[in-house]
Amino acid sequence: MAKIVIAGKANCPYYAKCELLADKLQDSLPSFKLHKIVIAPDKWNSWIESTCSQMKFDWSLSKKGPIVWRELVDRGGKGLLIGGTNEFQEYARGYYDLKSHILSDLSRKIAEENLNTKTQDDLDEASRLAAIQPLEICISNATSGLAYGIICALCSSRIFGKEEIAIRLLGGDDQEDQLNGIGMEMQDLASTNLRRYSIFLNDRAKAFKDAKIIILTDNLVKGDEEEELDYNKRIMDYYTELGGYLNENSHADAKVLVSGNVPINLATRTLILNCPNLNKDRIVGVARVKENRAKFYLAEKLGVNTAHIADVVTWGNLNGTCYIDTTKAKVFRHDGAIWGPNDFFRSVPELVHDDKWLETDYQTLCSDRNRLVNDKLGRQGDLSVSAALVDLLCDWWRGSADGRIYSVAVWNKDSAYNLPDDLVITLPLIFDPKGLWSIVKDFNMDELKRTKILDICKELREEFDPTPKPRTPEILEEKSEEIEEAKEDKEEKDEEVEVTKEEKKEDETEENQAIVEEEEPKQEVEEELEKENKRPTTSEKPSLSKIEEETNGEEPLDPTR
DSSP: OEEEEEEEETTOHHHHHHHHHHHHHHHHOTTOEEEEEEEOGGGHHHHHHHHHHHHTOOOOTTOOSOEEEEEESSTTSOEEEEESHHHHHHHHHHHHOOOOOOOHHHHHHHHHHHHHHHHHHHHHHHHHHHHOOOEEEEESSTTSHHHHHHHHHHHSHHHHTTOOEEEEEEEOGGGHHHHHHHHHHHHHTOOSSEEEEEEEESOHHHHHTTOSEEEEOOBOOOOTTOOHHHHHHHHHHHHHHHHHHHHHHSOTTOEEEEOSBSOHHHHHHHHHHTOTTSOGGGEEEEOHHHHHHHHHHHHHHHTSOGGGEEOOEEEEOTTSOEEEEOTTOEEESOOSSOOOOTTOEEEHHHHHOOHHHHHTHHHHHHHHHHHHHHHHHTSOOOHHHHHHHHHHHHHHHHOOGGGOOEEEEEEOGGGGGGOOTTSEEEEEEEOOSTTOOEEOOOOOOOHHHHHHHHHHHHHHHHHHOOOOOOOOHHHHHHHHHHHHHHHHHHHHHHHHHHHHHHHHHHHHHHHHHHHHHHHHHHHHHHHHHHHHHHSOOGGGOOOHHHHHHHHTTSOOOOTTO
16 A cells, blocks of 8 residues: 655645645545645755655755655655656646646635744744653763663663653764663663653753753762872862852752762862852762661671661761761561561660670771772772662652661761761751652760761861961971971881892802802812812822822822722
8 A cells, every 4th residue: 555645835735736736635535645744934945855865755855845755655655756846736636537626826825824823833832842841860970880780770661750851962073873872772662651761962951951950970089199188189170170060050949969970078068168159069979889888787697688778877078087876776587586566666776785796897898898899890880880870869759668767978967966067068868758858866966976077077177278287386296296206217218128139148148158058069079079080090190209209208008008
């Protein structure tokens, strides 16, 4: 079965003439199928050029009027070009013995009506599309392994339910092919949530424009020979510039999540200070991976699944010193003497029953976990980080389950726990109501814990405010002590070098002595052989008188001995 396709400009009278002729054929012939394509006048030239190129039609763009072709089987089948208005009329006359008797005046009236109808249809379609407003999500450094790991979860219904999303992939100028490849994979997900995706090459202003969720996964690694102060300054410069783009272009209610291989507390604080148009509560640092790693060691010790540990809190600096607080930690489904329903829990400190381990070895294990993972992988671990980021976004968007407590790097508003209010610190939060968060303020803060957390705050401040200390007597004394310690260290190293040299010299002497002792027997053997060669034979025995002369009259030895 074939189908006739007629395409033309909405205001073209020749298209109207072909349209009426084709309608008459369709009404008269049961197997005659017709498809019409009406194009706005201002889009006709580009449309006809791309269509002819795609269908491989030999069609002159200078021709006026519509284009008609025949498709096999159904829409999308192979096309066979018929021609323009005259060719279609000849086609109808030759195959179906049907002539067109439409007057020019009627054709012009129909063309005018077609134009008005097309204009109204376009307005209705634009209105319909405007009503569909997918959630705009922007991902920076979109070619990173971390970004790659979160895209599938974003396209599922786990976080946003049935709400449609539009993902913007932001990358560098040299990453276009990679971004296109990621976009193709997103299409292959066949997700009902993904409305569209778009690619931005180093264009942060457009990428952030009216975005409601912005996920920063930047990778700024410290150089091998780079000083800590220089590295922190580079981080602050980068996020200061990034904050300017966010402040000017992002949606007023945008949620910004800071992750990646960067000092997260420092990066989050820098962004907040450079985004006055955004609420400080809307910019957070992802700390969930640190919390999950702390849960793992507790689960391992108690013999449960890591998912059955809850309310473990990480205080402090995610890329520096952290204090893991287990005072409110819970464990579910513990196989012990007391058993209950699924929502029954026991206290983690009570079951661990080893406060010393929780304050010493446990803290060390948690702080070393990231280094151990990276050493095994030979790179930054992305799997657990991407999962932690998705979990945080899900809780922030949908609310905490059963009032669970989570750790998030946030601006310490209201000076919670009497900690500095100008820092981004990892604090215990609950996400309630959904879309918002609040600090949990009923944690017990004893003197030891407060001292540790205040030391961490001092460490955080030194990251962004590395001002030299005043030259007070105390500072000078500390400096002199440092110099003395450095001298002592140098002297110790010099002594070690001298000892090493002496030991090496002694080893060489012993080795030479061993060689001499080894050569002495060889030399003795050679001397004996030489003597044997020089000893006279029986035919050459010396005379008795000669022997007496040589022995001065003494009794000579028997020469035959």
